[in-house]
Amino acid sequence: MMDLLSLEFMRNSLIAAVLVGASAPLVGVFLVQRGMSLIGDGMGHMALAGVGVGVLTQTSPVLAALVVVIVAAVAIELLRHFGSTSGDLALAVMFYGGIAAGVVILARAPQGSSTNLQGYLFGALNTVSRNDLIAFAVLAGVVLVTVLLLRERLFAVAQDEEYAKASGLPVLATNVLLAVLTGVTVVISMRVIGLLLISALMILPNATGQRLGRSFRSSLVWAVAVGLATSVGGVVTSFYGDTPSGATIVLLAIAAFITSAVGAWLVHLIGRTQHTSAENHEHVHWEDCGHEAVLHDDHVDYVHDGHRHAEHGDHRGEHAPGREDPHSTFEGSHR
Ligand SMILES: [Zn+2]
Ligand SMILES: [Zn+2]
Ligand SMILES: [Zn+2]
Ligand SMILES: [Zn+2]
Secondary structure: OHHHHOOHHHHHHHHHHHHHHHHHHHHHHHHHHHOOOOHHHHHHHHHHHHHHHHHHOOOOHHHHHHHHHHHHHHHHHHHHHHOOOOHHHHHHHHHHHHHHHHHHHHHHOOOOOHHHHHHHHHOOHHHOOHHHHHHHHHHHHHHHHHHHHHHHHHHHHHHOHHHHHHOOOOHHHHHHHHHHHHHHHHHHHOOOOOOOOHHHHHHHHHHHHHHHOOOHHHHHHHHHHHHHHHHHHHHHHHHHHOOOHHHHHHHHHHHHHHHHHHHHHHHHHHHHHHOOEOOOOOOOOOOOOOOEEEEEOOEEEEEEOOEEEEEEOOEEEEEOOOOOOHHHHHHOOOO
């Protein structure tokens, strides 16, 4: 571990990994909730055009990418808000245009080479400079504070736009803000994970968190923990294994997701055999089956002979009011 920490670019990379590992899941959770998981991917494509301009003009690629993603974020949300059905096509044109322009501009740039193109797309640890790190720290700070302060509004708008609008929340402004946060996170990821892979770190830790936590909040805490563990773990693995950092981080995040999914499934199997299965009866409870139906969290229990039964898949659970529902305990909630 000492040889790793004695190298300046590795110290920088580890700090950058912490910044992006915490930011990406925090922003991504609202994208997942909105059903817009892949918007971060599009932003990564756009950011490459900014990188190209930065390299060509010999200014900062990080700064130029930041300007481009912020403009793109506003444009995307305005397009979604005021645009027609062809908005989807317009997004595709923006995204592919962004990456194509980036590749062309980088190829024309004096210090442009296929090596640093690959670095921007998939991450390259030895490129994390001190100036980058300062910029990343400021940007990550902005992301964390904004999400923390506006989490309730972000949640409400991502959950149900119509309802949020009806309750007087500034829906368009909130969506623009979320898009800008997404773009900023893409920029923070630029050195360690890369523009083509960052979206994975916004999505996968949240998919994992949803299997580990029981509420929005605890799922998010898990997601950030997984994001941090996989990004820092990926940087360390990539150093010792001499593998590209971004791809290593994404593979670790996928491994964490598969492990959590299999784990949740096993726990449910155990839970199934442990939770009291109701006595067998041929009758299948359904709407209007004649028994009183009671809403119990996310499902319906049927009351007869002094107990409550819930139909669930191939078995019937004995549910009692006030007792924690065995299904919701083991699976979060099942729909
Ligand atoms: Zn019945
Ligand atoms: Zn029954
Ligand atoms: Zn129940
Ligand atoms: Zn069950």
